[in-house]
Amino acid sequence: MRLDLMQLGLMRLGFLSSHGGSTARAVTVACTRGELAATPALLISNNSASPVMQWAGEIGLPRLHLSRAAYPDPDELDAAIVAALRAHQIDAVVLSGYMKALGTRTLTAYRGRMLNVHPSLLPLYGGRGMYGDLVHAAVLAADETVSGATVHQVEAGIDEGTVVAQSRVAVLPGDTVATLRARVQATEGPLMIAALQKLAEAVT
Incomplete structure (x- = not known):
């Protein structure tokens, strides 16, 4: 798949990601299929x-590596991120497994237009140290019967932004971290896409 940026919707999306970017990939596919404007x-x-x-790189999505390696001062990195988003005329930002804290400039510039997906039913199992498989392990250890995913606005506190949407999945007898992760993760892309569609209708 190669992106044809001239044929897609009006709201311009930026992604922040540290690893695999599964949500960024799902959102991009939805855009190319016309499921998200x-x-x-x-x-x-x-x-x-x-x-x-x-x-x-493979799909032709513009990409930048911005990290403390080039910007050891956190304020300079924060300014570089905002400058890059503005230079590409980004309307809304999606965090897709971004494992670094964002600075005040970025949070202020995109307040209400920056979304993250977290693999639990926030406020449960959120906050510092709660990410990825650690969340699913905690859910299983607590013998919860329901888990899910949460799309929320990104604010200064970790996983503390306003909840936009949630999905719910059953925690089944015999579940492992891997099986629970798979079911929760399967809901994350569609949940983010629905939240972004509502945002697109509001900002365009």
Whole structure:
């Protein structure tokens, strides 16, 4: 798949990702299929060797490596991220497994237009140290019967932004971290796409 940026929707999307970028990939596919009225316009990663950077190169999505390696001062990195998003005329930002805290400039510039997906029913199992498989392990250890995913606005506190949408999946007898992760992850892309469609209708 190669992107034809001239034929997609009006809302321009930026992605921030550190590793595989599964949500960024799902959102991009939805855009190319006409299921989401938006245009993937930029990927920023703090990890130059990440699979998501390779993927972006393969499909022709503009990509930038911005990290503390080049910007050891956090304020300078924050300013560089905002400058890159503005240079590419980004309307909304999707965090897709971005493992770094964002600075005040970025959070202010895109307040209400920056979304993240978290693999639990926030406020449960959110906050510092709760990410990826650690979330699913905690859910299983607590003998929860229901889990899911949450799309929320990104604010200064970790996983504390306003909840936009949630999906729910049953925690089944005999579940492992891997099986629970698979079911929750399967809901994350569609959940983010639906949230972005509502945002697109509001900003375009």
